[in-house]
Amino acid sequence: MKKLLFFLTLFVLCYAHPLCAKEDKKILIINSYHKGFQWSDDVLKGMEDVFYDHPEITINILYMDSKRINSKEYYEKLRELYKxxxxxxxxxLIVAVDKFAYDFLIEYYHELFTDEPILFTGLEQFDVKQIHAKGLDDRIYGVMEKRAIGETIPLMAKMIPHLKKITIINDASANGDDSEPFIREAMQEFHDRLEIEYIRESTLEELEHRFATPKKEEAIFYIRFYNDRYGNLYKNNQIANMIHKSALPVFITDTLFIGKGAFGGKLVPIQRLGMKTGEMIVNVLENKIHPLHVETFDEYWYQFDLQKIKQFDIYPNPTVPEFELINAPETFFDRHRKLIDAVFLISPFLFFLILGLFHNIYMRIRSEKELRAVELQKNKHQQFIIQQSKLAEIGEVFSSIAHQWKNPLVEIATIAQDHFYSCLNENDEKNNQFVHDIMVQVRYMTDTINSFQAFIMPSTTKTVFDVNDAIETMLKIINHTIKYNYIDVKVDISHATNLMVLGYKNEFMQTLLNIVNNSKDQIIQQREEKKIKRGMIAIVVYNHAQKVIIEICDNAGGIPEEKLPHLFDAYFTTKKQGHGIGLYMSKLIIEDKMGGKISASNKNDGACFIITLGNVT
Structure with a gap:
C-alpha cells in the first residue's frame, strides 16, 4: 500500500511539475500570401485545429503578400527585413505555406537560418535536385497538394453527355505554372473527343461577358484566376461573383467556391489539407519521421450545389456514387430543430423568454434611433468640413482672380488715355474701335468673376459632367498663380475615350484644386531651397475597366513615407500653417459623395495622387 501511494505521488508530482511536461516548441510559419487570402487562411485554420491539442507548440506567422507584390527586388528587401x-x-521548425514562401526559403535559407528543418505545404511540384543543390537534403519535409485535374474532365463528360466544349481557366501566376503540366496532360488525353480551350490571360470583366450566354453543349473548368493580364489582384468575392453569373456550369478543384456559385466537382478540402500539415508538423517535432519525407494529400470530397444542379439540369447520380449536396433546402424540422427541442426543455421559462424578446425589440428600436441620429450628425459634419475647406481655398482663388484683373485694368486706363488725347483729331470709326476695346476688357472681367462665383457655389445634386472640362475650368481659375510661380502644368487625355462621370462637379474641382495647390506650395518650397529650378505638375487622364483614372503627379520631392498612411485623416497636415482638412475633404467628396477612390503615393521625384471614378456610358 505504501509503495502504491509512493508511485501515485510521484506520478502526480511529475506531471504537475513543468520539468516533466512536454518541451515547448517554436514554429515559424511563412505564408506566401496576405492575411485574408482565403486559401492560406483555411490551411492555417486546419493547422490550428491540430495545435489546439498541443499547447506546447507556439507559432509565429510572417505574411509575404506575394499575390500583390511579386518581384526579385521585393524579395531581396523582404530578405533584409526578415534578417x-x-x-x-x-x-x-520553419513552415512554408505554398510555393512563393517555399522558393523564398530555399533561395535565402543559409542567410536567414542555421540548421532548422523546413516543412512545406500546398505545392503541386517538388524538385529534389533543387534541394540537393542547396545542401538541404537532411531537413526538408512536405505535404503536396494534388488537384483532381485529370479526373475532372471525364467527370464533366459523363455528367453532361451532350458536352462538346470545355473552357479551362488558369491564371498566369507561378501557381498556374505548376498546374499547367497536369492541365496539358488532361487536354492531350481528351483532345480528340472534346474541344478544349485554355485561358491564362484575361480579366474578370471579359470572362463575365464571354460566359453570359447559355450554351448547353459547353462547360467551364475553373482552376484559379487571381491575377489578370494587367497584374491586378482579384478578391475571392469578385471571383465568386463572376462564377455565380456564369450561364455555363463551372466545375472547380477545391472547396473555396463551393456554395458560392460553382457547380461543384471532385474537390480538395483545403482545411483538411491544413490539418494534414499540422499532423506532419507534430510528427516532425516528435522525431517520428525522417527528412525528405514528402506525402501527397489525396483526400477529396465530391460536392455539388443543388441550386446549380437545378439551374443547369445536370445531376451527379449515378456518375458519382457518394457525394454531398450544398445549398440543399432544409425541412421545417431541420430549420427549427433547436427551437422545438427548447420548447420541450424550457417550456416553464417561455414567459420570461417572451418578456426578453419584447425587451430585445425595444432595445433594438432604441439602438436604431441612436444610430440614425449618429449618422445624421456624421452627414452634417461632412458637409461642415466641405464648406470649411471651400472657405479655406477662397482666399487662394480670389488672389488669383485679383491678379488677373490687374492687366485688364491697366489696359483700360491706357485705352482711355489714348482716346482722350486723340478724340479731337480722329473720326467716329476710331472712337468706336476704342469703345469696342474697352468693352472686350470689361467682358473679360465679368466672365472671370462669373467663373469664380460658379466655382465656389456648392453643388446641390449629382450631374453628368466631363472630367476634362472640370480640369480646364479649375486651371483657368488658378492660371496666373501657377504661371508666375514658374510651374508647368501638362494635361494628357490622349489615352481617354470616355470622360463622362456622375457626381458633383464643383466639389470635384475643389478636390483637384486642393491637390494642385498642395503641389504648388511644395514646389515653391523646393525651389526656395534650390532643390529644383522649375516646377512641373502632370495631369494624366485615361480609361480602364469602365473607370476614369486621373493621375496628378509633381516633381516636388514627394511625401515622407511615415506620413502617407495619415494623409487623408482629418486635421492631419504636413504644413506649418495648414488646417488639415483639405485632403480629408477630398476623400469625403471622392469616396463618400461620388463613390470613387482616391490614394496617394510617391513616384519618381514627387508625389502622385490617383482618383478613380465610375464611367457613365
Missing part, C-alpha cells in the same frame, strides 16, 4: 526580425531567434 532583422529573425536575428538571434531560434525555431524548432
Amino acid at each position: 532583422l526580425q529573425l536575428k538571434n531567434q531560434k525555431h524548432d
Whole structure:
C-alpha cells in the first residue's frame, strides 16, 4: 500500500511539475500570401485545429503578400527585413505555406537560418535536385497538394453527355505554372473527343461577358484566376461573383467556391489539407519521421450545389456514387430543430423568454434611433468640413482672380488715355474701335468673376459632367498663380475615350484644386531651397475597366513615407500653417459623395495622387 501511494505521488508530482511536461516548441510559419487570402487562411485554420491539442507548440506567422507584390527586388528587401526580425531567434521548425514562401526559403535559407528543418505545404511540384543543390537534403519535409485535374474532365463528360466544349481557366501566376503540366496532360488525353480551350490571360470583366450566354453543349473548368493580364489582384468575392453569373456550369478543384456559385466537382478540402500539415508538423517535432519525407494529400470530397444542379439540369447520380449536396433546402424540422427541442426543455421559462424578446425589440428600436441620429450628425459634419475647406481655398482663388484683373485694368486706363488725347483729331470709326476695346476688357472681367462665383457655389445634386472640362475650368481659375510661380502644368487625355462621370462637379474641382495647390506650395518650397529650378505638375487622364483614372503627379520631392498612411485623416497636415482638412475633404467628396477612390503615393521625384471614378456610358 505504501509503495502504491509512493508511485501515485510521484506520478502526480511529475506531471504537475513543468520539468516533466512536454518541451515547448517554436514554429515559424511563412505564408506566401496576405492575411485574408482565403486559401492560406483555411490551411492555417486546419493547422490550428491540430495545435489546439498541443499547447506546447507556439507559432509565429510572417505574411509575404506575394499575390500583390511579386518581384526579385521585393524579395531581396523582404530578405533584409526578415534578417532583422529573425536575428538571434531560434525555431524548432520553419513552415512554408505554398510555393512563393517555399522558393523564398530555399533561395535565402543559409542567410536567414542555421540548421532548422523546413516543412512545406500546398505545392503541386517538388524538385529534389533543387534541394540537393542547396545542401538541404537532411531537413526538408512536405505535404503536396494534388488537384483532381485529370479526373475532372471525364467527370464533366459523363455528367453532361451532350458536352462538346470545355473552357479551362488558369491564371498566369507561378501557381498556374505548376498546374499547367497536369492541365496539358488532361487536354492531350481528351483532345480528340472534346474541344478544349485554355485561358491564362484575361480579366474578370471579359470572362463575365464571354460566359453570359447559355450554351448547353459547353462547360467551364475553373482552376484559379487571381491575377489578370494587367497584374491586378482579384478578391475571392469578385471571383465568386463572376462564377455565380456564369450561364455555363463551372466545375472547380477545391472547396473555396463551393456554395458560392460553382457547380461543384471532385474537390480538395483545403482545411483538411491544413490539418494534414499540422499532423506532419507534430510528427516532425516528435522525431517520428525522417527528412525528405514528402506525402501527397489525396483526400477529396465530391460536392455539388443543388441550386446549380437545378439551374443547369445536370445531376451527379449515378456518375458519382457518394457525394454531398450544398445549398440543399432544409425541412421545417431541420430549420427549427433547436427551437422545438427548447420548447420541450424550457417550456416553464417561455414567459420570461417572451418578456426578453419584447425587451430585445425595444432595445433594438432604441439602438436604431441612436444610430440614425449618429449618422445624421456624421452627414452634417461632412458637409461642415466641405464648406470649411471651400472657405479655406477662397482666399487662394480670389488672389488669383485679383491678379488677373490687374492687366485688364491697366489696359483700360491706357485705352482711355489714348482716346482722350486723340478724340479731337480722329473720326467716329476710331472712337468706336476704342469703345469696342474697352468693352472686350470689361467682358473679360465679368466672365472671370462669373467663373469664380460658379466655382465656389456648392453643388446641390449629382450631374453628368466631363472630367476634362472640370480640369480646364479649375486651371483657368488658378492660371496666373501657377504661371508666375514658374510651374508647368501638362494635361494628357490622349489615352481617354470616355470622360463622362456622375457626381458633383464643383466639389470635384475643389478636390483637384486642393491637390494642385498642395503641389504648388511644395514646389515653391523646393525651389526656395534650390532643390529644383522649375516646377512641373502632370495631369494624366485615361480609361480602364469602365473607370476614369486621373493621375496628378509633381516633381516636388514627394511625401515622407511615415506620413502617407495619415494623409487623408482629418486635421492631419504636413504644413506649418495648414488646417488639415483639405485632403480629408477630398476623400469625403471622392469616396463618400461620388463613390470613387482616391490614394496617394510617391513616384519618381514627387508625389502622385490617383482618383478613380465610375464611367457613365
